[in-house]
Structures are given as structure tokens and as C-alpha cells.
Amino acid sequence: MFNDFIKFESDLPIMLKEQLIKCHKNIQPYIHNTPVLTSQSINEIVGTELFFKCENFQKMGAFKMRGASNAIMQLSKTQKEKGVVTHSSGNFAQALALAAKNIGVKAFIVMPSNAPQVKKEAVSGYGGNVIECEPTLKARTQCAQKIVNEEGATFIHPSNDINVIIGQGTAAKELLETHPDLEYIFTPIGGGGLIAGTALAAHYYGNNCRVVGGEPFEADDAYRSLKSGKIESNLTTNSIADGLKTELGDQNFPIIQQYVDQIIRVTEKEIIQAMRLIWERMKIIVEPSSAVALAALLKEKQSFQNKKVGIILSGGNVDVNQLPF
């Protein structure tokens, strides 16, 4: 679909495969090898055979635990002593706090002052130091930089960091180890860490397995970035899929350009319908961002009839008091 885009000429170095193997081995003590579920009734609706990798059952409730753990483990002893810092109001905040706690490292989590109290408490509950700032990207960046300067802590980006990307790729690695004949893997696309890691894993472990991203129309920076060949910003972020409002970066964009087959955009209504379908048919709780991958498949299901398709259900952290149905 994106054949006309600029692509890297050379293949990715074999080094990345070795890093993926080593990463998966290293983070094993800190993550779940999450189950893969199937649903006969959803298979019938889509007309294809689906394998859901349930990262909603991951520790702290999302795949982010994988990348956060790997990024911290790559630090030197001196770096570990000084701690890590990130800015996030979402799952990466909790993931970095918990991963840091597991590995015995301090974590400074910069969160916007208007983040829900329950999220701040979750980060504190995992032992993270919550630092509040004004709810702007500029303030978040400045505040994190200040901690880097003052504490000597290492900044870890939630998605645009090769160690984070490789960590996220372990979910697809596990999926392909038990289901090596998958023809496609669908993931949601937000900051690009999950889909880039998935694309690497599919490249190294898949048997001609293609990777497809699902993205909200309301935060379609990745779709437009692939089209223009350069990193684009979101024009709106008015989506229920709150994990997908972030944007691509220079670390993950080239990987996505080279290894992602296509991105399918979906409406808010389609996201909610897919989320409801997963809840009602599979009896599992996924957050709206997770449902975007299935929504994308449902939208273009005619192109995927009778295939074997993996879907990464990215997380299950949802406020049950604020459901869209």
C-alpha cells in the first residue's frame, strides 16, 4: 500500500535480532508471557481466524511493561544509581515506575497536573516519584529535563527509544513462537513503539507475516507520516483511544516505514463497537486503544478473509466509571 514511500535500502542489522533475543531473556522475570485467546463468534463475524495476544493481562495492565523493563536493564550501573525519568500520564508512567521498582532503580515520573488522581496514585503505588507540571508538552519536557540536569537521571522516552521498541517487540515474538503461521499481525499505533517492535519481531520470527496498524482518524499522524514520508503531527487528538494521541519519532519511524504494511484509520464509533465486541464476546476488559486494532480489521475485513491474523490487545487499564457504553 505504501510502496511509493521512501524506504531504507538496506535491511536492519542482524544486531537488532540479537538484541531482541537478549532482551526477551532479560525481562522474563518481570513480565508475563501473556495468554493467546481465540473467539469463535468473532472469527465468524470477521471471516478469519484470530489470535488475540492479551497484553491487557500483562503486569500493570499493558505491554508497556516490556519496553520499560528493557530500557532500564540496558543502563550502566552508574546510570541505574541515578535513576530514570519520563513524562507520561498513561500506561508508560506506571510501567516505568513498576519496572524501576522491580530492578531497584529510582523513577521520576513527570505527570500533568490535570491527570486523574487515580493515575497519580497508581504510579505512587508502584513506588514512583510523581512530579506534577503544567499540562502542556513544553512544560512536561522542561520539567523532565530539569530532573535530568539536577538528579543525573536518565530520560526514557515512552516510544521513541530503541530499547523500548525492542522490549515491546517481545509480545509479537511470543505470539509468533506459538503461532508461527500468522499471515498478519494487527496492532494499534500511537507513539509507534509497539508497532515498530512488532514489525521487527514479525521480520525476524514471522513467515512472511505482515504488520498492519490501526489508528483513530482523530489522531492519524502515523497514517499521514507514511503518506508524506516525514513525521507529521496530529491535527486533532479528540479520540477515546487516549493511549494513541502521541506521535511518531525518529527512532521508530524508519522501522515503521520499512516494515509496516499499511495503516487503517477508524472512527470513534468503530473503536467503541470493537471494544464492546471484545468485552461482550470474549469477556475480557480492554481499553479503547486496544480495540483500535480489531476495529481496523473489521473495517477492511473483506481484504483478510480466511487468513490467520494475530491481534495485539495492548492494555486493559480503563476507568469503569467512565465507559463509552
Added chain:
Amino acid sequence: MFNDFIKFESDLPIMLKEQLIKCHKNIQPYIHNTPVLTSQSINEIVGTELFFKCENFQKMGAFKMRGASNAIMQLSKTQKEKGVVTHSSGNFAQALALAAKNIGVKAFIVMPSNAPQVKKEAVSGYGGNVIECEPTLKARTQCAQKIVNEEGATFIHPSNDINVIIGQGTAAKELLETHPDLEYIFTPIGGGGLIAGTALAAHYYGNNCRVVGGEPFEADDAYRSLKSGKIESNLTTNSIADGLKTELGDQNFPIIQQYVDQIIRVTEKEIIQAMRLIWERMKIIVEPSSAVALAALLKEKQSFQNKKVGIILSGGNVDVNQLPF
């Protein structure tokens, strides 16, 4: 706890164990051997090691599929030709319809006219013939009897039928086959079919494994029946646990008297809290009735510290538009 109640002097005949083995083998093609999940954070809250048998992932979303399948399979060829009938507005309606469809038998499901349209459609969707009646127990019974008389169909009671009871017992049999060292199994108690079957399985397959029931204060017929030594009726049925409003019968009551250790009653608030805990920590969808077993354990957790406890999560059929939180 109920040592002062009338109990059967003799043990149950060995025949029942053989029936349980045979039943489990027979119904295998029609049921899932559902997964057993654990939750570190709920373990920490309770102070014990919990093993959740996820019947919310069972076909049609509840354990009822087991008993319904077994009851139909016990019928003679002639009986099968004439079909089966039950009255239910809950999970047994769907279970009998689907089990009958699987086995190639007609199913007549008597449902109160005020049952939610979505439930009637679910039964129809499984191929069941929905017959509406006035929303009283008398009308339901009469209507079912009329079908027995006119069609020659066999009436199958949702809980007070030994073949249904044995079928429900296969969930605990599976749980004990993989976790033979459980010291307790908790189930919710409504009509008594699940807990009676569980008690039989624990008796035959457990290693001194005790069975405990959780029951809403608002529908506490079983608690009072065990206390008085005779089958009591509900004084109220004002509970969110809509699967537990039914009452014990002469087939399951003696089994419950002999093999159930105790029944713990819980408030509506405690049911909702336990349900929320399962949703938020385990990321799975259970219906309110399912949460009653965990609510009972939470209420009396001091008595179960450091034990190994199985919990049967009975079902996951909940209207996501009508959640209690």
C-alpha cells in the same frame, strides 16, 4: 459450622462418581476446559492463594452449559426426538438452547414476557423456541407443563436435576485435576446446582477439600435452609446477583446438607466491590452473581489466611449498559 444440621448418615453411592466421570467425557465436545487464572494483587488483598476457574469464558458465557449438555445427553432416543423444555430468564435458557442445538434436539424455552429483549434474542440466536408467559412462577410452571403435555418434550430443571448437578460438577473436577491441593472451593449459591455439583467433585477428587457457598443477604434461602434443616424460600430477592434469586430443591439440598461446609452471606455493596475488584485487577468480565463467591471470601478472609482456595467464577453475561459502577 452446620454440624448441628440433619445430615445423611450414609455416603453417596459410588455410582455418582462414575456418572461424573462419564458425564465429563461425554460433554467434552460441547464445552471448554476453561482456564484457571491467578492474581497476585488479589492474593495480597485476601492473604491467601487463589485459583479462579473462569466459567465466564465457558461457551455461552456460563457454567450452565455443562449441566444442560449432560442432561440432554442422558435422554433416550425417543425423548430426544420430542425435545426439551425449561423455564428460565437467565443463563440456563441460553445454555439449554445451545446444548440442544449442538446435540440436534428441539428446545422450548419458557421466558417471562418482561425478560429483556436481548436475552430472548440470545436464546433465539442459539436456535431455541422462545415461548413467552406472564412473569410469575405459576405461569412459567404451567406454560412449561403445557409444552410437556402437548409436545411430549422432557422438562429439564435448571438446578434441581441430578444430571444437571453432575454436569455442573465437572468445572470443579477440572479445577481439582490441575490443582489437587486446594483446601477450599468457593462458589456462589442460587438454585443449588453448581454448589451441589462442586461438592460432589470435591468429595471425589479433592484432598479434604471443603466447599463454601457465597449467597446474597437479599436472597439467602440456602443459608436459612441449612440452618433449619428444610428447604426455605427467599424472603426477598432484591439482589443485583440476578442468577442467585432461585431456590434449592429436593435433589440438590441433601447433597448440600451433607457436603457443603458453610455458607457466607454478603451485602449488595460487598458484591459490587468484589465484582469491581475482579474487573479492575484481573481485566476479565464477570457477572454480579460470579462475584458473590469472592465477596464471601473477602468478608471472612481472616479464617482463610495462607490457604489455597479455588473460586468458581460462574459466568460473564452482563449488560454493559447497566453496570453498578
